[in-house]
Amino acid sequence: MVASALSFSLMGVCVKQLGGRIPAAEVVFARAIVSVALSWWLLHRAGIPAWGNRRWLLIWRGAIGTAALLCVYAALAALPLAAATVLQYLYPPFTALLAWLLLGEPIGKRVLAAMALGWLGVLLVAQPAGLLQGGATLALVPVLIAVAGALFTALAYVSVRSLGTSEHPLVIVFYFPLVALPLSLPLVALNPVLPTPAELLWLVGVGIFTQLGQVYLTRSLTALPAARATAISYVQVLFAGGWGWLLFGESIDSWTIAGAGLVLAATLVSLSHSQRQKPS
Template identity: 85%
Template sequence: MPDSDRGRRAMLGMVASALSFSLMGVCVKQVGGRIPAAEVVLARAIVSVALSWWLLRRAGISPWGQRRWLLIWRGVIGTAALLCVYAALAALPLASATVLQYLYPPFTGLLAWLMLGERIGKRVVAAMALGWLGVLLVAQPGGSMALAWQPVLIAVAGALFTALAYVSVRSLGQSEHPLVIVFYFPLVALPLSLPLVALHPVLPTPMEVLWLLGVGLFTQLGQVYLTRSLMALPAARATAISYVQVLFAGGWGWLMFGEAIDAWTIAGAALVLAATLVSLSHRQRAR
């Protein structure tokens, strides 16, 4: 496949990943008022382990990979990120939690440069700057949004862990199949979340079980699209494209939770969209 087609598919994959994760946020928000974050992570891990195992068997791929310690490390970091993200989604408005999560692209670009030696081009820097400005506008709609500092700090920690996980995926892409990387994430999350759930178990209702299944399903889809795209794109460019998740979150928040969308939110969303379009218009030069 030509590099241009491969890059285009990877970019579209990042958009699909963002949509899937935004739907995951809706499901988490539906149960977050009563079900602890660790229990949501456990439910997600159970669903994703089953789906990943089925996909690996169907593709005839060994699930255990080559760089197992790095795969486990990626799972540990990803689990920490999920705990923070789910806790923030439960405590904050959907759009606000998603916006704070999108502090991770600058972290990712910096870590990819420090750890992987990836060069950050001018167009990607411009896209990140536009997206960052859009995030700030959405975070302060009308200047009247007041967020509790505890969930805000949790969301920022989730952004940092997410950046570390993204960079590790980029490194693992050199040796591992995408489905193997996706499989290790819930495989590690399962034993890590069990002790936390045992401390404060909550029996979900039948409707909550459906929402928890939705968390697992949409997270699995998002992870598959994300992992494949990160293996084909530089980490900084991929995360700049994924800013479109803020748009999705704002739409779901308005439709399902009655979250107001004012001029500040619209302006921020426009900048986020501009960041995505700048990234999509990038054309790699032949050497």
């Protein structure tokens, strides 16, 4: 899960380098093209049948994952980055709750503590004025879209956890972009933008790092209970903050450092718990 978080943070670097000129749906479409090609090559190389066993659930995972992406990008466009980040990171508790309700997976006290530490850390890192202070009011519809994105993300992760009992991880990864392609194409057709050569390279980077992130994510969710795996994913905030400082000159204040410490503590708690569970 740590490798997945690192890969997704590098994907975020590529998206940031695009500068917002390419519409969100086109970014989703481009990353899907790259991921489909890479997934098909990996499946063919390994001699694994691509179409899986529980095809309707695989399609559902792809559709709900695409909906999550579109909601996240829409929220990022309409909300301050800090507020959108905090709301998106509601997905670990949502995932834990849904895994308990739908899969019967218990939620341990240490995992709950890790989630609380992680979300508080994200809150301190992001410092969203609209959530922490009364002076700035966030528009309701974008907030609801952001929360919906977190919920769809949780549903997608629980689907991956369920599919792990019958499907190879590469098959699960393959279906996500396979479904995203036809779902995002109509949105691309509404507002097509021709990327420059530099933007095309960054779009390829988005696809490559997405592929890596999805492979590691799927392997993590098939090996660990959903609540524990998503609690570890808070470490992505640390990676994103580090890239922002190193590559984009973004400032780091005392609140950011305190929040990063809480996120790191949450990750270590989750990792230590998963290590103790391995023998069983």
